Amino acid sequence: MYISLKEAHNLLGMILLFGLFLIVMIILISFLRKKPFGKCSKITALTGLFLIHTQVSIGFILYFLSPLGKNNFSVDSMGHPISRFYLVEHPVGMILAAILITMGYSKAKKAGISSRGKYKRILICYGIAFSIIAYLIPWFLWS
Ligand code: HEM
Numbered sequence: 767m768y769i770s771l772k773e774a775h776n777l778l779g780m781i782l783l784f785g786l787f788l789i790v791m792i793i794l795i796s797f798l799r800k801k802p803f804g805k806c807s808k809i810t811a812l813t814g815l816f817l818i819h820t821q822v823s824i825g826f827i828l829y830f831l832s833p834l835g836k837n838n839f840s841v842d843s844m845g846h847p848i849s850r851f852y853l854v855e856h857p858v859g860m861i862l863a864a865i866l867i868t869m870g871y872s873k874a875k876k877a878g879i880s881s882r883g884k885y886k887r888i889l890i891c892y893g894i895a896f897s898i899i900a901y902l903i904p905w906f907l908w909s
Pocket of ligand 1: 776778828857
């Protein structure tokens, strides 16, 4: 169970990172071409929301199963950079990224906002979320 979830979390993390990059590019092109914000743009943004919510849900379960998650919690572990990364920095930052994407999507869904306004909100929120995720993926442990 733990190994399969860890592998799913790793794979979905890469899909999410690549997917968010594509979503930001698609939204940016539509914005620059001054296209109206229609069903296609909404589905594109919704895909990012779905991916990050699924990934964060798996992350929460993993936090309770992994030897690097809750089981590793102690006063000493806060002084250890890798332990602190998995216990605090990685989860908190990723949850922040999920909140940003949720905010960007829900604002863009609202009536009474122009297409350009919707695109701008998605570009800002998804763009910042992408940077946070790219920064908090544990690349340093794989080198
Ligand atoms: C956008 C959201 C997230 C992304 C892209 C992401 C990505 C990743 C990646 C790529 C790994 C390395 C997996 C491996 O070495 O095989 C990892 C590990 C881990 N993540 Fe996340 N994560 C996210 C959210 C979360 C959240 C919200 C939590 C906890 C609440 C979490 C908890 C963990 C834990 C505990 C590990 C260590 C697993 C282990 O090696 O035992 N993640 N994450």
